[in-house]
Amino acid sequence: MLFFKSYIYLPFLVLFLSCKEKQISSPPPPHDNSLSAARLISDTPEQPDEQVGVYFMPSWNTSPDPKVDRDSFWSCLQDPKNCSSLQNPAIWGARGRLYNRRYPYEGPYLERKPIQELKGFYDRTDPEVARKQLEYMKEYGIDFFAYNWFFGRHYYYHLNFGPQAKIYYPKGWKTDQNRDGRVRVPGMPEWDEQLQVLLAENTKLPKEKQLKWAINWCDDSNERWMLWLKIGSPEELARKANYSGEKPDRNLYLQVHEKITQLWIDQFFKRKDYLRAPDGRPIVYFYFPQDAESRAAYYGLSLKELLDYSKNLAKKAGLKGIKFIAVTAGPMLEQERIYGLPTSWKAKNPSRPWEGGQYQNKLLLQEYVPRLKSMGFEGMTGYVYHNFYEKDNRSYADMRETYRSHWKLWGEKFKSDANFEYQIPVAMGWDMRPAGGTWPQQTGFPSEPYKDRVHSTKATFKAKLLEAQDFSKKNRNANGNTIMICCWNEYLEGNYIEPTEGHGFDYLEAIREVFGK
Template sequence: MSPAENDSARPLVLAYYFPNWHRDERNSEWFTPDWDEWHLVRNAKPRFPGHRQPRVPALGYFDEASPGVAEMQIALASTYGVDGFLIDYYWYDDGPYLQRALDEGIMQARNRGDVRFALMWANHQLLDIFPAPDRSPDRLKNGAIGREAFEAMVHHIITEYFSSPNYLTIDGCPWFSLYEVGTFVSGMGGLQQASDALEWFRQQVIAAGFPGLHLDLLVWGFGVLPEAVTVDDDADIVRALTADSASSYVWIHHADMADFPFPQASAQALREAAFADYERLAASLEVPFYPNVTVGWDSSPRVAQSAPFAHGDYPRTPVWDQTPQEFAEGLRRAQEFLREHAPRNPIVTINAWNEWTEGSSLLPDRDHGLAYLEAIREVFGEPRPLDVANLADETIPPSTIDSPVREVR
């Protein structure tokens, strides 16, 4: 399913979807039985005067692996003008992680055809920041996988996802985003080997009956997660890996955290820094660059609540608690950016649909309700009414989060 070409009136709006709101076998082994990240949301505390924590989801602490919950989320997205989800997809040397939200939830929803979806391979190091201790976190899995594991992932996603009628395609080519390019290159053994692996990927996609692969590389200059791998020259690596587009995950990847006050900073200043870097990227890259708009940023729930909240490495970064009105201004900036640079297929990404523990969620909370989603409809269109209260009453099962909250000290 491809976006309309040359649609200057409305870009395709794609929200990143973080799938850690269901039970996962690995999490149960690493943490406590039946652990999911709702525990950190519920356990969050205000860390300074005026700090908006805990964030309370208006729709409850639901199990996203339920098809009924997926149907509710799809209905919200399609009603308020979110055209699709870019799913944070995890695959390590021994296979997938956090896949049930997609496999058992979104792909089993009766209304799944109302939104597109695509994969964003979240190939960063998986560290124990759930929550982060007051020391260097332990590594749970290595994001730099080798060629054998990469090929296993490719075969799986072509078979299981690319063939889905609502998988996002550009000119018929399935979209695939790569989060941490430097880590991918390291795992493949070098830039030439990485290029060879991606060319093999493209040939597998063509053999499956598609005209090709749309490879989107996320580019950013400032690593946030511990052990993040950045690259020195975005243009060179985008060219070397024959990418079809470039995009961004979150505003803080485009600004130096040391330049902002702690514990809370200006959302306007962060927005200006991000869009200034977007202009640099648009001028230097030979492929379209798609802008990101970030709802907000507050990773304090991922800090052990018994530890001090002092400025340092992720997740001890400044808080940007952006209002819905400020978020709408970011959407307008993205719209202007696309009109100025005029890519053939205009796209805006949003961080995020549900990054609750990083303070960036379009889903309604008890403070702002539907205001962030309404901002999308206000700026880009798609006016269709929806009764969220009835959705909450009828389609979301009661929370079953009864196991103890885990805190690392």
Template sequence: MKTIAFFVPQYHRIPLNDKYWGEGFTEWDNIRNAKPEFEGHNQPRVPLNNNYYNLLDRDTKAWQIELAKKYGLYGFCYYHYWFDGERLLEKPCEQILEDKTLDFPFCFCWANEAWSMQWTGEKKVIMPQKYGREESWKKHFEYLIPFFEDERYIKEDGKPIFVIYRPEAIECLNEMIDYWKKLASDHGLPGIVIMSQSPYFILDKSFDKSRIDYEIEYQPGVANKLLNQNEHKLLKKVRHRVLDVLEQKFAIDLSGYGQNIRKKMEKNQFPSYDDTWNKIISRKVDDAKLIPGAFTDWDNSPRYHERAQVYMGATPEKFGEYFSQLIQKAKNEYKKNYIFIFAWNEWGEGGYLEPDTINKYGYLENMYKALKANDALEDNNG
């Protein structure tokens, strides 16, 4: 089973962040400054041994690879930031390309959204996203070629895998992919495998998906949208009932601050971890292109504060059990040998396999147990 974790490269300084967020800003600033939004809220999340690493340090990348191998992960899917020729956060992957001793499978996910100040509540765009035409597509592909040709890059039948975060945003998607396939042939590659990540794209049947080889069920986004679409009224009733029981049976006063909690629950800001995972496991596999997705946890309050969505009830043990069920489902229903996990190190949204002070190595340990129990460990990871 090729278990691939999404990996964000935000943990080092770049001039653009210095300019807009302040000298020396990285994603760790949001993590450190997070505060509990309600009683019992697990914030701030603290890396084990205060390991607020710098991704430009080789030792950090070596540590991550060693850890991933030890616990049975197959590879990383690094977010790739390309804005019509402009690059951001590219240095960690360029360093990996040059250092063959950092030996671990990887692929790219093009995070093709504009770079904005959205999480602050402002709509200001810092780096717009444009897609250009053939000259621009060629420049992008030629930047990717050294990665695609690297022996560590994840391929299917010799074809490099390239994930697009939001293909529905690309008005020239089909033309661009057709041109890339031609360029792949020109460079001696047998082709290129295109995967989508967007929950919007996967759930909207009106999009032309003819050029997309696989659609990743990015979680918890896909399950959350399905729950909202199909069970919104029922869930709203359940949330009301839960709050009523808290008030009446346990004499909890939900006036004042508690009313704010009620409003958040009504807006689906506190989804159930168990309900979401049960939706993932029970979802009907109705398309041969689908690839299953897993998630460790979700809590984006370090970025969105009181507007955050916080999944309730996550534990490493639950993750391990649900992940085990998903592996079985992948083998029996999806019949694919990929699972994409949210995430290796998305600390700003509460999704990470890396160890923290509360769970220690719990998510990694339970991932390994699930892979081992289902005979899904890749030989090259030991």
């Protein structure tokens, strides 16, 4: 998933809690790189095996014609003219991504095509492909996948209208029978087709071959936030997209949050294959909580209030609660505060908030992280770390160094806290050229294209896994035993361990060789 330095695309909630913990103001001493990868595993007493997770990014149809399927991944790997990411004016400006002699098109990126056993540029809803993906994960030592789960809170639909009859709506909730069962509380999952197929195929597998899974809750789009705020606007009422009384106020916002949680309870948490903490609570990963926090602040709500609300709903349903794990990253230098992690959002025109606003009160990563526990999180991990203070990722060697620095910083911070774990993140690289490059600007050109060369090999990825395993074992008592890998299939960002024509099974083999499963 993308974190744009020019146009912030982010998830949705808030906080007005003060931070009493001492914030980190300077980087720790540099890491000693003298040990070879082969000697990294420390001579500690035997401990439980690592639990290996991997993020799974869904793709979707970008074609305006419902009869034509244009996959958001495969279209960008093959032809820039069909790539919606390159045509998006919200991130690239009115003319989309521009190419010239200085910023040339370097595709197509056919080495990222999945192997023939996965049917190449496969149909994302193909059950045979889904089963193969699950089998590969299990066979090569992955214990669970965290599915990047999106929810469009602005969608109204009609339960008495055939095509919409199967969309989730909590049992017993009110509808408007005078308008074909129009739901009173909007919102529906987006891009969950692959998840439904994966879960259906997982259920068919023998119990010992089934994979655990969790959701990684994402709402990383400012566009979705604007669509939510536009509910009940004069324009929407005029075109009858909304009706009198439908408005995105605080009460409806809370009702949608309740609906989201109830969906998790009804459709996910009751499944035997859902990932749980040792005490039985379902685990929910939460991508970029600052996005949710800043938007909830618009309604005077704190992120802790929302997480507590979800936990209490789970308890009422007979569960022991929910364990939330924050997925975080962000800038660490004062001169980059403009790109920092926001904690509030303010409309430019309070009477027409859907026309835009500003994310405010931005914090650096080392200022934001100490607040996580007070928000209701019981752990943190990462998706992709792009830097550590002054150190940027310009190569995979750089990435290994920045990751080691993050591991040490956050591992040390939480090592004495038995109620907060740091799950060690690992990434296979970064190369966003198929989506236009790092990072999109309104000029039509990327601002830091030199970062699109963070390429690993089986050997360097394996070395990084060994480093992560060593750190995990040394800090097991404090940080738990989970290692999170990015990613199974982030094809447009150059983070994909799924077998491809370019690297075959190299990355899966590295995982199996390190973790021995």
